[in-house]
Structure formats: C-alpha cells, structure tokens
Amino acid sequence: MPEAEPAGSVPEAARVRVFLDDERKAPPGWLQVRWPEEALAWLKTGRVEALSLDHDLGDDSRGTGYTVLLWLEEQVALHGMTPPLLRVHSANTSARLKMLAACEAIVRLARTAR
Numbered sequence: 038m039p040e041a042e043p044a045g046s047v048p049e050a051a052r053v054r055v056f057l058d059d060e061r062k063a064p065p066g067w068l069q070v071r072w073p074e075e076a077l078a079w080l081k082t083g084r085v086e087a088l089s090l091d092h093d094l095g096d097d098s099r100g101t102g103y104t105v106l107l108w109l110e111e112q113v114a115l116h117g118m119t120p121p122l123l124r125v126h127s128a129n130t131s132a133r134l135k136m137l138a139a140c141e142a143i144v145r146l147a148r149t150a151r
Contacts, residue, residue: 054087055079057102058126059094073100077108080121089124092132102127106139113146120147 056063057076063069067087070076072094079085088109090102102125112118123140127133 051084052086053079053084054089055085055121056089057094057105058089058091061091061126073102073104076105080105080109080112085121087122087124089126090136092125092127092129092136101132103132103136103139106136106143110139110143110146113143113150117150120144 054067055070055076056067057070057073059071067089068079070079076088076090080088088105090105092102094101106123109118109120113120120143123143125133125136125140127136
C-alpha cells in the first residue's frame with residue numbers, strides 16, 4: 038500500500054474502476070484520472086478491478102494510455118501481478134490496435150503465470 042492514497046474520493050479498501058481520459062467524462066461508477074501516473078498510482082494499490090484507457094492524453098511527454106499498458110505488462114510478467122479487466126476506448130485507430138494487442142498479451146501472460 039502506498040504511503041498516501043491516490044487522489045479521488047473512494048472509501049478505503051473499496052475496489053475501483055479507473056477511467057483514463059483527458060477529455061471524455063468517466064461513466065457513472067468509474068473514477069476519472071487524466072494522466073498515466075494517476076492510473077499507475079491506483080494500480081499500485083492493488084484495488085483496481087477494471088481499467089479503461091484512452092491513448093492520446095494531450096501531452097505525450099507525460100505518457101499515453103499505452104504507457105500504462107507497458108507498465109502493467111511488466112508487472113504481470115516479472116512480479117505475477119493479476120491484471121484488472123482491461124478496456125480501450127481510444128478513438129485513435131492505430132493506437133487502439135496497438136493497445137488491444139498489449140491487452141491480449143497481458144491476459145496471456147496472466148494465464149500462463151497461474
């Protein structure tokens with residue numbers, strides 16, 4: 038558990054669904070985050086049950102939705118992390134395909150790790 042909870046009003050120990058997007062509003066029941074580091078902070082708590090990602094977040098120097106998937110793939114492969122349910126909602130067609138391929142790889146890794 039991190040020293041401090043990531044920003045967001047969620048009861049302690051509650052499972053969360055994280056929606057990473059800089060423009061679209063999170064659907065009801067989802068926690069809105071705008072930057073990869075916010076999504077990663079929540080993933081590090083182990084409380085994320087679902088993760089929905091956009092790719093283009095307005096400032097590529099701060100990362101993209103794909104950045105989050107690369108980190109998650111590493112955690113699953115090297116540390117046996119169980120990934121949350123993954124969704125991609127990016128309108129960027131080529132990035133969406135790359136992200137979906139990463140999601141499939143993460144799920145395959147998680148299955149083989151069991």
